[in-house]
Amino acid sequence: MEILVCVKRVPDTAENEITVRKDGKDIVRDDLVYSVNEWDNYAVEEAIQIVEDKGGSVTVVTVGDGDSEEVLRREMAMGADNGILLKDDAFVGSDGKGIATVLKGVVQKGKYDLILCGAQADDGAGQVGGMLAALLDVPYASLVNSVKVIDDKKLKVGREIEGGNQEMNEITLPCVLSIQTGINEPRYVGIRGIRKVASVEIPVLGASDLGLDAGAVGKAGAKVKLVDYFVPELGAGAEMLEGSTEEITEKLIELLKAKGGLK
Amino acid sequence: MAGQVFAYIRHHDGKAEDSALELVNAAKKIAGGAAVTAIVAGSGIDSLCAEMAASYKDVWKLDNSALAYPNAEVIRKALVNILPANAVVLVPHDTFGMDLSPGLSIKMGSPFVADIVDVEADGDVLKIVRQEYSGQAHTHVECNMSAGAVINVRPGVFQPDESKSAGGSVTDKSAAVGDLTCGRKYLEVVAAEAGDVDITKSDVLVSIGRGIEEEDNIPIAQELADAMGAVVSCSRPIVDAKWLEKARQVGTSGQTVKPKVYMAMGISGSFQHLGGIKGNPFIVAVNKNPKAPIFQVADVGVEANILEFMPSLTEAIKAL
Secondary structure, three states: OOOEEEOOEOOOOOOOOOOOOOOOOOEEOOOEEEEHHHHHHHHHHHHHHHHHHHEEEEEEEEEHHHHHHHHHHHHHHHHOEEEEEEEHHHHHHOOOHHHHHHHHHHEEEEEEEEEEEOOOOOOOOHHHHHHHHHHHHEEEEEEEEEEEEOOOOOEEEEEEEEEOOOEEEEEEEEEEEEEEEOOOOOOOOHHHHHHHOHHHHHHHEEEOOOOOOOOOOOHHHEEEEEEEEEEOOOOOEEEOOOOHHHHHHHHHHHHHHOOOOOO | OOOOOOEEEEEEEOOOOOOOHHHHHHHHHHHHHOEOOOOEEEOOHHHHHHHHOOOOOOOEEEHHHHOOOOOOHHHHHHHHHHHOOOOOOEEEEOOOOOHHHHHHHHHHHOEEEEEEEEEEEEOOOEEEEEOOOOEEEEEEEEEEEEEEEEEEEEEOOOOOOOOOOOEEEEEEEEHHHOOOOEEEEEEEEEOOOOOOOOOHOOEEEEEEEEHOOOOHHHHHHHHHHHOOEEEEEEEEHHHHHHOOHHEEEEEOOOEEOOEEEEEEEEEOOOOOHHHHHHHOOOOEEOOOOOOOOHHHHHHHHOOOOOOHHHHHHHHHHHHH
16 A cells, blocks of 8 residues: 655644744744644554555655654654655745645645545644645545555544544545554654654755745635734733742642642 | 635534534634534444434434444545535544544635644634644644644533534534445444453552653652552553553543542653543642643642652651
8 A cells, every 4th residue: 555644843842841932923932842743643643554564655745844854754753654755935834724835735646545644733723635635536534543545545543532532434545544642652852763764855846846826825825824923911810829849838728628639 | 705614523322422512612712602513423323313312402413323433534424425525524633533624625625723722813814723642732723714724623622512503403414425345344343351450440540651760760649649558540551561451541542530649750641642641630730841731730749750759758658
């Protein structure tokens, strides 16, 4: 099975305290720790496991800048066979549809049976996979937490739905799936693995290579515009307990007693 | 001029979900005084449609056996066939809306905005508030809705409209759904497995998130829970890592709990996690990141590393 996995380099929200720039145009990006989007890492692991079982190859692709190459190499160190970087000034400022349009271009240059994305990334929209499927006119399933290959024409996929339940579906290939975290246990990538792929050539493709009209993507093509980042005026929020650890625990215990938190 | 505004009604077992009445208020902010149309898709939905007509001026009924289970791929086809080209469609941002809407926007040729927490209409421009980076940053987003729009609304942020004063009517659009064949076939729902502990029965939960850092640290939380007479629950990353069983997960994709006291230990507080906490418990949040969204909803907060704070609290409770 030939599998394409779409990945993104994002600030790691578990490792970073995100603050908004004074002018509101962006978040403060100095000193941010970046990594591959967590959902995408599960998607790559799933693709590798399918190929280990059924044969084929895994290609990882990202729309980004020069720095994005590092996440491609990381996923190749995990076991992806090929990487493709989609980089062009014309892609900058794309909305979800713009990114999906760029990805459609790379899908149509290859011959993929299955396309995987993470269920969502740093902007929390979870939109690119569903848009890509609609642009390609192939079936889609989101929030996928199990994949079983039935034959070379169809898969059985589980979707995570409310209440910890799982919705089972049969889906025909080719298709697009967005992968939920927890579907597998992504393998560890050691420094040795990264070194092994350090010199592998990663092709870089731009708008003209993909046959894209530059006006259809990037800022020019975006119908959804990000105006600014801001810090909302929030309500009171939590009463923050301060002082020494002893003072804090003492106060907290009083509160817990009053609220029925201690038996 | 923006098109007609529609609200997609989620339902199961003949009962509308909470989002159905929340979308009344979300839609009002977009439609102004114009009538809003509810879309109810399913099989055998007459009484639900009648119920929705109390809250929406018009209800479009899509009754078809192929719509009995809400397979987003099938429903998207039906919607594309019945909606006017410039429709403004509101959908709850839940596991169905995430499945349906991105593709719907492409097929409708209209812009899509996911997971909105607020909106206002300025002429044909929708001014929207969203969150990024796991709720750590807010954004203003704009899109023009004159050619239609698909907007996914975060569940729980708009108040439900309980007035039931619309006095609406039901229009049967079932004959217009068209060809519903598609490449994804719904098979069955597999129910969640029960765990060894029922976290929904506990009055006090010590709930752990990423801040626990390693599986080997879980006993630190268990010791605090034991001292408090509480049960250990968790957020999604702990289950993803297979450190605790799924039955211990609090959130929309896990358990819905109604404790008296909820100790959020190293939990950032995503809306999916908070969606599983009901009954307005006393929430204590301990997190080393002062920007963690959990502090906005907690009653009491402590900025600290839980791996240092929990043992101190355990010792202090034991010393009582």
